[in-house]
Amino acid sequence: MGRVCREIQDWIEQEVERPIDTWVDREETRCRTEPCNYWCACCNKWFCWIIVIAVKIVQIIIEIIKVLVTRVICETVNLVLDLLAFIVTLILSIPILGGILRTIINWVTEIFWRLIGLGDFLVSLAGFRPRKKMYLGAIVPSIDGVAILDDSSIMRQIDATIRYYDVTCNINVIFTGICHTGVEAPQDGLVVNCGAEGFFRDWLVGGSYFEFATSTCKFQDNFRRIIGLGAELIVFIVQNVTPDGIPVLGGISNTIGCSFGSTHNYVVVEGLTSHSEFVTAHEIGHACWLPHDGDANNLMSGGGLPSGMPSITNFQIALVRWSKHCVYI
Numbered sequence: 001m002g003r004v005c006r007e008i009q010d011w012i013e014q015e016v017e018r019p020i021d022t023w024v025d026r027e028e029t030r031c032r033t034e035p036c037n038y039w040c041a042c043c044n045k046w047f048c049w050i051i052v053i054a055v056k057i058v059q060i061i062i063e064i065i066k067v068l069v070t071r072v073i074c075e076t077v078n079l080v081l082d083l084l085a086f087i088v089t090l091i092l093s094i095p096i097l098g099g100i101l102r103t104i105i106n107w108v109t110e111i112f113w114r115l116i117g118l119g120d121f122l123v124s125l126a127g128f129r130p131r132k133k134m135y136l137g138a139i140v141p142s143i144d145g146v147a148i149l150d151d152s153s154i155m156r157q158i159d160a161t162i163r164y165y166d167v168t169c170n171i172n173v174i175f176t177g178i179c180h181t182g183v184e185a186p187q188d189g190l191v192v193n194c195g196a197e198g199f200f201r202d203w204l205v206g207g208s209y210f211e212f213a214t215s216t217c218k219f220q221d222n223f224r225r226i227i228g229l230g231a232e233l234i235v236f237i238v239q240n241v242t243p244d245g246i247p248v249l250g251g252i253s254n255t256i257g258c259s260f261g262s263t264h265n266y267v268v269v270e271g272l273t274s275h276s277e278f279v280t281a282h283e284i285g286h287a288c289w290l291p292h293d294g295d296a297n298n299l300m301s302g303g304g305l306p307s308g309m310p311s312i313t314n315f316q317i318a319l320v321r322w323s324k325h326c327v328y329i
C-alpha cells in the first residue's frame with residue numbers, strides 16, 4: 001500500500017472514525033439506560049436510537065469513502081506515479097549519463113524546495129518548530145550471500161538517528177526498514193572515497209548500483225525521489241569509507257561515513273559497533289546541508305563525534321528542517 005495512502009487512511013481512522021465510535025458507544029449506553037418518558041410513549045428513547053442509527057449510517061458512508069479514496073484512487077495514482085518514476089530511475093542508473101542527470105536533478109529540486117520553504121526556515125530559526133517528518137531507509141549489500149553488516153548494528157545507528165532528530169529538531173524520522181538488496185555491489189559500492197574522487201566516481205558503476213538498489217528496494221519512494229520533496233534518505237552500508245590513516249593533530253583520522261550533501265539521496269556508513277552510534281545522524285546532517293563544526297561536542301564535529309549525545313545549534317536545526325527531505329505531509 002502506498003505510503004501516503006496509508007497515512008491518509010490512518011488519519012481518517014484516528015481523527016474521524018475513532019471519535020465517532022466513542023460517541024456512538026456512549027449514546028447507545030445512554031439510549032439503553034435512559035428512563036422512558038411514558039407520557040409520549042417513550043419518544044425520548046426512540047429519538048435517541050434514531051440519532052444513533054443515523055450516525056451509524058454516516059459511519060458506513062465514511063468507511064466507503066475511505067476505502068474509495070485510499071485503496072482505489074490513492075493507490076492507483078501512487079502506483080502509476082511510482083512506475084513512471086521507476087522508468088526514470090532506470091535511466092538514472094545508466095553510468096555517466098544517469099550520474100550527471102542525478103546530480104542535476106538532486107540539486108535543482110533541493111534549491112527549488114528550499115526557495116519554496118524559505119518562510120518555514122525563518123520560522124524554524126525563530127524557534128517555532130511544529131512536528132515535521134523525514135523518511136529513512138537502510139540498504140545493506142551481501143557478499144557470497146552474507147550481509148556485510150548485521151541488522152542489530154544497523155539498528156543501533158537508526159535508533160540513535162530517530163531519537164536524536166526527535167529530541168533536537170522535533171522531526172519524526174520514519175524508518176522504512178532494512179533492505180537486503182539482491183543487487184550485487186561493485187567494488188565502488190563497497191569502498192567509497194569521500195573526496196572529489198568519490199564525487200565523480202559516483203557517476204560510474206558504483207553510483208549506478210546505489211541508484212538501482214534504491215529504486216528496487218524502495219519502490220514506493222520512486223516518485224518522491226524524482227520530485228525531491230519528502231524523498232527518503234537512504235543509509236547504504238559499505239565496507240569502508242576512505243580516506244583512512246590520515247595523520248592529524250593528536251592521532252590518525254579514519255573516515256567512517258560520507259555524504260555529498262544534496263548530490264545524493266543516500267549517505268554511506270560503515271556502521272561498526274566500535275563507532276559512534278550518531279555517525280548516521282551526522283551524515284544525514286551533511287545531506288541536509290550542515291557543514292563541519294569546530295565544536296567537539298557538536299553533531300557536525302569534523303574531528304570525531306563526542307561520546308555522549310551531541311549538541312546542535314539553533315541555526316543547524318533550522319537548516320535541517322529546511323531540507324527537501326523534511327516535510328509536514
Ligand SMILES: [Zn+2]
Pocket residue numbers: 282286292302
Ligand atoms: Zn562529516
